[in-house]
Amino acid sequence: MSTDVALQALTLTLGAFRLQSLNLTVSRGQILVILGPNGSGKSVTLEIIAGFHRPDSGRVLIGGRDVTALAAEQRNVGYVVQNFGLFPHLTVAQNIAIARRTDRKIIETGKALSVPRDDKGLLAYFDVAHLAHRWPEDLSPGEKQRVALARVLASEPDLFLFDEPFAALDTQTRDQLRGDLLSFLRTLSIPAIFVTHDHADAMTLADRIAVLREGAVVQDGPAADIFGRPVSSFVAGFLGVENILKAQVIETTDTLTVLAIDDRMLRASGPMVAAAGDPVCLAIRAEHVTIGPPQAEQPPSFAVNRFEGLVTSVRSLNPLVTVEVDCGFPLKGYLLAPQAHAMNIGAGKLVSVEIAADAVHVMAN
Amino acid sequence: MLQRPAKRWDRRAPSQSRGLYLLCWFLGTILVAFLVVPLIALALSQSGQSLASVARMGDVRDAIALSLEGAFLSAAIAALMGVPLAYGLARTTFPGKSVVAALVDLPLAVPHTVAGIALLMVLGRQGVLGAPLQALVGLKFWGTLAGIVAAMLFVSAPYTVNAARMGFEAVDPRLEKIARTLGLGPWRTFARITLPLARRSIMTGVTLTYARSISEFGAVVILAYYPMTAPVKIYELFLRFGLDQAAGASVLLLAVSLALFLILRTLSRGTPRRENR
Numbered sequence: 045m046s047t048d049v050a051l052q053a054l055t056l057t058l059g060a061f062r063l064q065s066l067n068l069t070v071s072r073g074q075i076l077v078i079l080g081p082n083g084s085g086k087s088v089t090l091e092i093i094a095g096f097h098r099p100d101s102g103r104v105l106i107g108g109r110d111v112t113a114l115a116a117e118q119r120n121v122g123y124v125v126q127n128f129g130l131f132p133h134l135t136v137a138q139n140i141a142i143a144r145r146t147d148r149k150i151i152e153t154g155k156a157l158s159v160p161r162d163d164k165g166l167l168a169y170f171d172v173a174h175l176a177h178r179w180p181e182d183l184s185p186g187e188k189q190r191v192a193l194a195r196v197l198a199s200e201p202d203l204f205l206f207d208e209p210f211a212a213l214d215t216q217t218r219d220q221l222r223g224d225l226l227s228f229l230r231t232l233s234i235p236a237i238f239v240t241h242d243h244a245d246a247m248t249l250a251d252r253i254a255v256l257r258e259g260a261v262v263q264d265g266p267a268a269d270i271f272g273r274p275v276s277s278f279v280a281g282f283l284g285v286e287n288i289l290k291a292q293v294i295e296t297t298d299t300l301t302v303l304a305i306d307d308r309m310l311r312a313s314g315p316m317v318a319a320a321g322d323p324v325c326l327a328i329r330a331e332h333v334t335i336g337p338p339q340a341e342q343p344p345s346f347a348v349n350r351f352e353g354l355v356t357s358v359r360s361l362n363p364l365v366t367v368e369v370d371c372g373f374p375l376k377g378y379l380l381a382p383q384a385h386a387m388n389i390g391a392g393k394l395v396s397v398e399i400a401a402d403a404v405h406v407m408a409n
Numbered sequence: 410m411l412q413r414p415a416k417r418w419d420r421r422a423p424s425q426s427r428g429l430y431l432l433c434w435f436l437g438t439i440l441v442a443f444l445v446v447p448l449i450a451l452a453l454s455q456s457g458q459s460l461a462s463v464a465r466m467g468d469v470r471d472a473i474a475l476s477l478e479g480a481f482l483s484a485a486i487a488a489l490m491g492v493p494l495a496y497g498l499a500r501t502t503f504p505g506k507s508v509v510a511a512l513v514d515l516p517l518a519v520p521h522t523v524a525g526i527a528l529l530m531v532l533g534r535q536g537v538l539g540a541p542l543q544a545l546v547g548l549k550f551w552g553t554l555a556g557i558v559a560a561m562l563f564v565s566a567p568y569t570v571n572a573a574r575m576g577f578e579a580v581d582p583r584l585e586k587i588a589r590t591l592g593l594g595p596w597r598t599f600a601r602i603t604l605p606l607a608r609r610s611i612m613t614g615v616t617l618t619y620a621r622s623i624s625e626f627g628a629v630v631i632l633a634y635y636p637m638t639a640p641v642k643i644y645e646l647f648l649r650f651g652l653d654q655a656a657g658a659s660v661l662l663l664a665v666s667l668a669l670f671l672i673l674r675t676l677s678r679g680t681p682r683r684e685n686r
Contacts, residue, residue, distance in 0.1 A: 096589075117590070117594050123586060125583045125586075131606075142601060
């Protein structure tokens with residue numbers, strides 16, 4: 045049986061909000077992260093898939109089955125929300141026991157590993173057997189997540205839906221639980237859709253990413269493509285790209301685009317998106333900005349942009365030091381703490397910054 | 410592990426607000442004393458012997474029993490019809506919702522004798538409801554238990570509806586959604602998740618309805634002077650025999666209703682769990 049998921053031309057109007065012909069697919073074993081700001085429609089999309097909103101038009105297919113007209117309880121989706129949504133009046137064991145059982149024999153893992161289906165087996169598999177008679181309010185976030193996953197798995201879903209489960213957690217706990225979740229999802233071949241506004245979630249979990257804005261997908265594709273080639277400054281900003289700059293195209297050649305930011309010239313390689321004279325936006329990740337002492341000789345290659353500038357601010361967050369340089373335009377880069385120390389970096393210091401031409405990503409807007 | 414607030418800390422008032430707290434305690438103590446002292450004085454005014462003699466009076470015992478019976482029926486009807494209304498108000502939006510919510514509160518603002526008169530006009534022998542109900546099912550409201558229950562229900566139903574509504578509103582809708590995805594249909598979700606989570610609020614509301622029903626005098630006395638509920642009986646004793654006789658029956662009624670109130674409170678807190686969050 046195929047466990048692919050497809051959203052076909054979904055539209056929905058809810059008051060002032062409009063979901064505009066949404067098309068997305070997820071293959072078995074894949075994690076799709078829907079990324080977008082508040083009000084972009086990402087949670088509504090999840091609720092349409094789960095069966096809490098009926099779309100005005102379009103179809104939801106799960107495992108090859110058209111579930112658009114089915115009630116939530118008939119769709120076989122597992123739904124995990126912020127703080128994991130354990131039932132507070134039920135113990136851990138009761139939380140798992142309440143999930144409906146089907147007569148399916150095994151949970152397909154696709155990796156010759158079978159997850160137990162009975163309550164005891166599930167509790168043990170998720171390492172929460174010792175918590176069976178505890179109440180949800182007494183659990184740590186990590187334990188809550190494991191119980192929530194056990195409960196979801198007990199209902200034998202064809203699809204996992206996660207609605208910002210980590211939104212209320214501190215960064216450290218979030219990192220940890222994200223890792224736990226990823227290794228859990230990797231043992232199964234059940235597709236997952238994870239909704240978030242946190243690009244760190246997307247970077248860690250996503251096989252594919254869809255970026256949503258005002259009810260429409262602005263970009264969707266494999267995670268590496270989205271992070272490497274955002275289509276607009278909105279997407280780049282949302283993915284946490286540190287340097288987003290307005291520029292103008294001076295000329296394009298077969299391999300290079302020459303750009304101007306005020307009076308500074310910059311070369312970018314990669315696909316051309318604009319013609320000479322066009323205004324464009326540039327995305328440069330801070331990790332691709334190399335900061336060093338001022339240098340006398342010319343750059344080693346045409347493919348490297350080099351500027352000199354004065355440091356305007358330095359922020360330390362071990363082990364990284366974020367350095368902001370004014371080189372005619374503001375640019376952020378990282379140094380490792382020992383490097384920063386060796387360079388005696390500080391505001392007002394003259395430095396050189398280098399950006400490889402292939403690290404300069406040109407976007408139409 | 411990260412969730413627990415350090416409770417001891419939270420409770421300690423910052424020193425600069427001590428004056429505020431002292432004032433609150435001072436004024437609050439006066440009010441509580443005002444509420445409790447009359448009841449204590451009443452209770453202490455009666456010797457065991459005089460209470461026993463009142464308790465042997467058949468008509469006083471009948472009146473108290475009738476009050477309890479009427480209040481029980483009124484609370485049961487309020488729960489049966491008020492809890493669904495409360496759920497509707499908590500979980501749906503519809504035009505005129507705020508009007509419905511205000512209508513539910515209306516009896517709280519109507520003087521109880523006025524409520525009694527209004528009920529009598531509708532439920533009396535010639536009333537728009539009273540006439541057909543008597544003709545069709547023989548249900549009479551003037552001078553009957555049905556009339557007593559109607560009067561009690563009218564003045565006390567808002568407590569159940571409002572408390573239950575707050576209880577339902579406090580249940581995170583996402584928990585209901587999760588239950589649905591776990592395969593529970595809407596009815597089972599309500600029975601297994603929503604209702605248990607709102608249970609304590611509902612019980613509080615029903616308890617208040619029950620207590621308010623026992624104590625109702627104004628509306629009841631207009632629909633049914635006879636058969637006499639306890640408050641009506643006490644009023645009659647007061648008019649015919651004076652304060653002493655009335656006080657004896659009052660203490661008896663007070664003891665019975667307080668005991669029931671305490672039992673219901675204890676029952677509604679039966680589960681040791683906090684129900685939300």
